[in-house]
Amino acid sequence: MEGIGFLGIGIMGKAMAVNLLRHGFKVTVWNRTLSRCDELVQHGASVGETPAAVIKKCKYTIAMLSDPAAALSVVFDKHGTLEQICGGKGYIDMSTVDADTSSQISQAITSKGGSFLEAPVSGSKKPAEDGQLVILAAGDKDLYDQVVPAFDVLGKKSFFLGQIGNGAKMKLVVNMIMGSMMNAFSEGIVLADKSGLDPHTLLDVLDLGAIANPMFKMKGPAMIKNSYPPAFPLKHQQKDMRLALALGDENAVPMPVAAAANEAFKKARSLGLGDHDFSAVFETLSK
């Protein structure tokens, strides 16, 4: 593959871009807060002054941005992706957005002759650092085949899910389940504690049974200490619950558990916990 552009050097974008550099890819980065690119330069990246400058330079460009508004802004605003995208160039948006946002971006890119893939990911900061993400791609199959070498570095498994929107929907379903689980887990820890049990023993019991999972194992000990270093920011989890609930509305799927979980994440945001890890929803139970 030729050089890759990378737009959005947040928690995930930084880990993914560093990983690509470590594996020998030439990477040109851009971030809205440009100073955040400095660390990437130390790892060997070049910097583009605008998204358009990155697109102009690179055959393939990946975006990893916070939400639908950010993903749209980087494509459609002045000096954005659309100004330079053209035939022979590919744009891969790995942000978690809804299917409608992805379709808008896809239509705009393809109307200029470019090719487009949505490719949101499952897995957080550590899997991103270790190249262990799960990639949920959909859209242009030729572009997918061309960028497999990069996906092989970023992830442990890639799925090609067909038409645009399917990757976004799959990602939202997964994160809706995860957000609901996090709330049940938080309630369980508090219930164990308040009823006189040792929450650490609860973690040991959970880890040996049918509902053992990496998330409980990884986040539980820190939650018991009321510590929430951001791997997956709570504001993004609440965005995903909101988008998943909208998908439920569209399809007339009742989701009372997810709706309650969303309320808990909104409460956590109102307490100023949006930039903490999403496990900080635990705090809403004692407030």
Ligand SMILES: NC(=O)C1=CN([C@@H]2O[C@H](COP(=O)(O)OP(=O)(O)OC[C@H]3O[C@@H](n4cnc5c(N)ncnc54)[C@H](OP(=O)(O)O)[C@@H]3O)[C@@H](O)[C@H]2O)C=CC1
């Ligand atoms: N963290 C995680 O565990 C995971 C996150 N995701 C998803 O990946 C995406 C990125 O997440 P993460 O890295 O954690 O988020 P961060 O909040 O760490 O980074 C967000 C990035 O988006 C940029 N951004 C925000 N608003 C705008 C805007 N209006 N215009 C241009 N750029 C903007 C930020 O730029 P600036 O630095 O200037 O603020 C930053 O580069 C999200 O969609 C998230 O849901 C998916 C899987 C796991």
Ligand SMILES: O=CCCC(=O)O
């Ligand atoms: O979107 C964030 C997903 C976080 C994870 O899969 O651990």
